[in-house]
Amino acid sequence: MADHAHKLEILRGLIKFKSNTQKIWGVLILLTIVTAVEVILGIYKPDALMAPFLGMKILNWIFIILTIVKAYYITWDFMHMRDETKSLRRMVVWTAVFLICYLIFILLLEGGYVFDVYKEGFVKTDF
């Protein structure tokens, strides 16, 4: 257990911390800010962000991107992925990201198709 040197900078070196404990609190503040932004946007739902963009409201895209940001910091700093070797990191992250993207693509496309069948096809739903 001699080598548990931590990389102590986040945001590509924009913020550097002096100790690992300090970094943990820094990441907590970041995650709290992101969650607060999500909740505030979720409560007020600004009209400007309700426009559709690539099949979804802009607001929903913002939520999803902020979620991925949070997931990144939880994995990289709380789970110490930042300190693992590149190969372990890629085994875990690339595998999961590829399979999840594939699954989401297939299921959402199919879901949209079934919606169209219900809406424009012969299946009656308004009885």
Added chain:
Amino acid sequence: MDNTVVSTGTEGKTWGGGNKPLKASYGKMMMWFFIVSDALTFSGFLAAYGFSRFKFIDSWPIADEVFTHVPFFHGNYPMIYVAFMTFVLIMSSVTMVLAVDAGHEMKKAKVTFYMFLTIIGGLIFVGSQAWEWATFIKGDYGAIQTKGGNILQFGEYVEKDGEQIFKRVALRDFAVIDDHKERVQDERKSGLWFTSEGTLPTYTVGEVLNGLEANKNVLVRTQIINEEGHKTVLSRKESLRQIEENGIMVVEGANLHVNEYGTPLFADFFFFITGFHGFHVFSGVVINIIIFFNVIIGTYERRKNYEMVEKVGLYWHFVDLVWVFVFTFFYLV
């Protein structure tokens, strides 16, 4: 005895054996691979939720209108309580990572303290989850289900800040109670010994219809989302017609078969995904308690490393990670 080992020509290379190419212990690496497979399980559930939602994209319940309660407070506070739950879980992740950090420095007292805080955070979260379920099951306003399985809700237009706002009205506020109601719950003692039914709703469709006729301002709201992103409100005439012709059942709250907030699929996925996640949190708490006592009796002090805390920590952070996604897809999007 050296002869028993065959020379492969890979000695001294990264994957030649005898070293750790990933610089992680076996246990930690396997925890990572378990997490990958568990992440795929959760993505399967969430993607299935997305599938069903895209399938009924124009009639899916709006989460803000479903989860609006905060314990000990009356009124309408969408999202506040879930935001609190999210914060509790993130906070317990922080205490966990502080425990891991203290473990690296071999500070037993600090590890114990932070593990204790982590367990408390986990328990608060599971408790909140249980409360959230109970509120969802109990329901709020009540609704009528139609022959086709659609949900019709009630409300009225009220003026607020010079704007007409559709405000939900609960069945108990307008249904006219029929004192000569004859229908009682069928129990095994009352009729055929092998037939029975679940609890009857508080009101019958007839009572709701009478109430609707008596209260001229109450209107029916359907599941269909209009262009402004609100649920469609029917005219007075259409409201009466729909309840009279299509209403067959009063629905209060939600379970796996019916859901007063909209399609039963929403309730099914809610129970299944948050339940599966809640079960992960619960098992995380149990594992944390085991490790907590191991720390107290000095197991890791004798072992001269606290890596076990780190491995359990990985699992605990993963539970937090999953919640971040559940929060987004169930409550925000």
